[in-house]
Every structure is written in C-alpha cells, then in structure tokens.
Amino acid sequence: MRNIVRIAAAMLVLNAVPALADGDAAKGEALFKRCSACHAIGEGAKNKIGPQLNGVVGRTAGTATDYNYSNAMKEAGAAGQIWTIEELRDFLSAPRKKIPGNKMAVAGITKPDDLENLVAYLQMFSGGN
Template sequence: MKLRTSLLLAGLVAGLAAPAFAEGGDPEAGEKVFRKCKACHMIGPDAQNRVGPILTGVVGRPVGSEEGFSYSEAFQEKHAEGAVWDEEMLHSYLTDPKAFIPGNKMAFAGLRKPEDIDNVIAYIETFQ
C-alpha cells in the first residue's frame, strides 16, 4: 500500500509540474497547422515579411519588434508595454487574436483546438 501511495503522489507531482503549452506539442503536426499561417507569414532562414511579420525566432522576442515590418497601433502599444512572445502569450493570442490584442489588423480568427495551438507553437519553436 505504501508503494502504491508513493507512485500516486509521484504521478500527481509530475502532472502538476508539466508545462501547460507547447512542450507537449508535435512539431510535425504543427507544420500542417502552420499551413493556415503561410498566406501571411514566413518562417525559416530565408523568410521575409509579408502581410504579417517573419515568425522565425518569435518565441522570446518582444511583441511588435520584427525589423522592417509596419505594425498596427495595437501592436505598437503592446510593444511599448514590454510584452514578449512566450508560449503562454502565443497560446492566448492564437486562440483569439482580435480579443487578445484589440485593434490588431490580423484577419485570422484563431485556432479553436488547443492541441493545434500547442502543435503550431512547437513547430515555430523549431525555428529559434
């Protein structure tokens, strides 16, 4: 009984310590989800700004800071606040871009499935 209780407790602790976002994402599945983003964004060593900014290295980058891209006033305000794209912020933004940063110009409605968001973040993180 003691071993069983210890295993249960260890499982609970491991579950609480598990990250809530892209750590569990699948980059290969995320590459497929990213196809929805490709109309406006590029990623990778030869990426260029398009309708949306380059997403190479976006995780850990200050919001609204990709050189050569003209950001909306809403993104400029987030930048002035010192916001940084981390996994949690990307998760919130990709769920509902218009609600998370009101006034931004991104036409994309967001991703509805949390696993799609985890996967696309995991894919994006492969381009750090």
C-alpha cells in the same frame, strides 16, 4: 547546509530553463500552411502581409525588423508584451481579444491540440526558447 545549497542551485537552474511547447512540431508544420499566406518562417523568411516569424518565441511584440505593425501591436510591445509560449497560446487562440486593433485577420485556433502543435513548430525557429 550543503543540501540546502544544492536544492537552491537546482531550483535556480530549473527556473532558468525556458518553457517548451507540449505539441508535435511536425503536425504544427502542416498547420502552419494555413498561416503561410500571410507569414513566413525558416531560412530566408521575409515579411509578407504579416511579419516573418523566425525568433518569435522570446521576441517583444511589434518588433520584427522592417514590418509595419499596427499601433495596437506596437503599443503592446512598448507595454512589455513578450511572446512566451503561454502568450503565444493566448494570442493565437483569440488574436483580436488578446490585442484589440491588431492586423491579424484570423479569428483564432480553437482546438487545443492544434494550438500546441503550432506553437511547438514556431518554437523550432526561435533558438530553442
């Protein structure tokens, strides 16, 4: 009986640990330079053409403070879209497909390693999510 309780407790702990991106955040930082024309991240980041991305992992879509989102992004958030690691991968690989009508002009990141590295970088600014 004790073993069953220990196994159940271990499973609860493992399920509570958020998923981590598999990429290299240092390489993701270099990739983010492409994004920095529209987005900011890090200390003092402010909204630009796109929203600032501090805390994006775990945030509800369309909810960064003081940013005027597209109706499509607001509706995605209202429908429960949360930016998990997996959801960010999907979105960044094909933004217009994932949320049609959003403002993001980039077609998407096609290289899996680049995608993983960029998501790892974003995760650094999301409180460890």
